[in-house]
Amino acid sequence: MRSPDPHEKISWQDSLSTRFSLTVIVLVIIAVLITGALLVLIASTTEEQSAYLIQTKDPARSLS
DSSP, rough: OOOOTOOOOTTTTOHHHHHHHHHHHHHHHHHHHHHHHHHHHHHHHHHHHHHHHHHHSOOOHHHO
16 A cells, blocks of 8 residues: 655645535535526516516506
8 A cells, every 4th residue: 555645746636625625616606596596587587477467457446
C-alpha cells in the first residue's frame, strides 16, 4: 500500500469540497427556479381571476 505524499496537490476537479460546493450550488439554483416558476404560475392565475371578477361585476349593483 502506498502512503500519501503530503506535497502532492489534489486538482480542483478531484477535490471533495469542490464537488460538495458545486452540488449545493446546483441544488439551490434548481430550488430557486422551481420556486420562481410556481410563484409566476400563482400570480398569473390570481391575475386572471381578478380580471374575470372585474369584468363580470354588475355595474348596476355597484352604483347603489
